[in-house]
Structure formats: structure tokens, C-alpha cells
Amino acid sequence: MTEAIDTIRATPSAVTAPSPLLSVRNIEVVYDDVILVLRGLSLEVPQGAIVALLGANGAGKSTTLKAISGLLKTEDGEVTRGEIIFNGERINGIDPDKIVRRGIFQVMEGRRIISDMTSLETCGSAPSPAATTESQPISKWFSTISRG
Ligand SMILES: Nc1ncnc2c1ncn2[C@@H]1O[C@H](COP(=O)(O)OP(=O)(O)O)[C@@H](O)[C@H]1O
Numbered sequence: 001m002t003e004a005i006d007t008i009r010a011t012p013s014a015v016t017a018p019s020p021l022l023s024v025r026n027i028e029v030v031y032d033d034v035i036l037v038l039r040g041l042s043l044e045v046p047q048g049a050i051v052a053l054l055g056a057n058g059a060g061k062s063t064t065l066k067a068i069s070g071l072l073k074t075e076d077g078e079v080t081r082g083e084i085i086f087n088g089e090r091i092n093g094i095d096p097d098k099i100v101r102r103g104i105f106q107v108m109e110g111r112r113i114i115s116d117m118t119s120l121e122t123c124g125s126a127p128s129p130a131a132t133t134e135s136q137p138i139s140k141w142f143s144t145i146s147r148g
């Protein structure tokens with residue numbers, strides 16, 4: 001299934017990132033202890049870049065995102081191999097509420113949790129890794145993304 005997933009990167013040329021913000025390294029994901037859904041999946045999100053994950057229905061896109069956010073646990077899923085590194089720290093195996101405090105979270109599709117927010121407001125609601133107790137202004141969040 002993982003062969004069917006492609007990533008498209010928009011990496012600004014002006015950005016020189018020594019290490020990626022997010023690295024998914026050779027992960028395997030299993031649901032209910034037996035259903036192998038992802039095998040050998042790797043991707044990177046460089047500092048200051050946007051990465052899109054594309055694939056057919058059932059290819060494993062949502063599972064990949066849930067592995068990163070920790071929400072796999074809520075569906076009896078588990079990262080059984082590989083590792084996920086965010087901001088230099090391994091986050092797989094950590095509870096989702098602790099992962100979100102590190103500055104990364106998943107916006108679930110079609111759940112209408114924040115349906116009355118614009119895309120800008122949704123992006124601005126992401127916690128900053130540097131400030132976990134109070135939200136950062138949207139302008140500060142966007143300043144981390146170069147449009148070069
Ligand atoms: N909670 C779950 N338990 C068992 N299998 C699941 C679960 N969620 C997804 N799957 C299976 O994992 C595969 C990938 O699903 P998913 O990650 O939702 O794909 P996508 O988001 O790319 O459409 C599918 O075969 C799907 O049936």
C-alpha cells in the first residue's frame with residue numbers, strides 16, 4: 001500500500017535547514033495487532049517547507065497522519081517499527097496530548113470540529129513548539145514559512 005503514496009514537496013530555495021522538522025523513518029503500522037497497513041514508509045518535512053501526501057483511497061494517508069499525531073492509539077493502531085522524529089525528538093509511542101504540546105497536531109478531515117474557522121484561523125490555532133501554553137499570532141506562525 002505504501003508504494004501508492006507519493007509526496008510532493010514545495011521546498012523554498014532560500015531555506016537552509018540542517019535537519020528536517022519532521023522525519024518519518026521506515027515505519028510500520030498495525031491495527032488490532034494483526035492488520036498491517038503501512039510498511040517501510042518514510043517521509044520528511046524540511047524546516048520552512050510544505051509537504052503534501054497523495055494517494056488513492058485506502059492507501060494509508062490518514063494512517064500516516066495518525067501515526068504522527070499519536071491518534072492511532074484511539075483506533076487500536078500502533079507504530080510497530082521505525083520512528084517518528086519531530087524537532088529532534090522521537091514522538092512515536094507518546095500520548096497525543098503530549099505530542100500536541102510539542103507543537104504538532106492533526107486537523108481531522110470532515111469532522112466539523114472547527115467548521116466555522118477559516119483556513120487561516122485553522123493554521124493559526126496550531127501550537128508553537130516554543131510556546132505550548134499560549135498561542136502565537138498568526139503572523140509569527142507564517143513567518144516560519146519562506147515563500148522564496
Ligand atoms: N481503525 C482501523 N482499523 C483497521 N483498519 C483500518 C483502520 N483505519 C484504516 N484502516 C485500513 O487501513 C488502510 C488505510 O486506510 P487510511 O489510512 O484511512 O487510507 P487513506 O487515508 O489513504 O484513504 C485501509 O485498508 C483501511 O481499511
Ligand SMILES: [Mg+2]
Binds near residue numbers: 061062063
Ligand atoms: Mg484518509
